[in-house]
Amino acid sequence: MSKKVTEVVAELAEPIAAELGLELVDIEYVKEGKNWFLRVFIDSDDGVDIEECGIVSERLSEKLDPLDPIPHNYFLEVSSPGAERPLKKDADFKKAIGKHVHIKTYEPINGEKVFEGTLDAFDGETVTVTVTVKTRKRQVQIPYEKVAGARLAVIFG
Structure with a gap:
């Protein structure tokens, strides 16, 4: 696959977040110990709640499964970037x-x-x-x- 995992995930996650009135803040794809984690950070002016994170996670999983951009097992985490949110753009x-x-x-x-x-x-x-x-x-x-x-x-x- 020529595109990086984070780029592929961003292309899938951006429209999902936008549809819900959320902003895609950042994506991390990291190995911690023996496990791989795909972390998607979303936010809005009013913050995000666990329900919104769950919806994004569910919809993103539905898009990732058939595409299969990650060849091994990983954990998908969708959350708020928190109080110390990164400044990327x-x-x-x-x-x-x-x-x-x-x-x-x-x-x-x-x-x-x-x-x-x-x-x-x-x-x-x-x-x-x-x-x-x-x-x-x-x-x-x-x-x-x-x-x-x-x-x-x-x-x-």
Whole structure:
């Protein structure tokens, strides 16, 4: 099969989620111990409940079975991405403006590769974050192509 499992699953899951008014956030296909897991993360502005996860799981299974893109046994899990939802697409970054985020970069920017703070702006090319070190705030501009991973971050305390 020329396409990656996650790409095939995304093509099947996207219309299912859209039909239910949900967003397909992410797909993971990973081996943990001796077991394989196909994890599908869905969300909406109002969040998702277990019933919606069950419906997506059922409909996705019906599409996956005849196609059989995975040659071995695996566990299908459909869930919400949780409070620390990943930021994958441009739209995710735009929606997260004003929120607390955690960003890792492929290479150091000003000597650092991990940034946590408030997402101030995103223009498609640059991610602007205000980070606080002790009591000092500073704004960091991160080139979008250097972002290795980003997610919402929960603040404790």
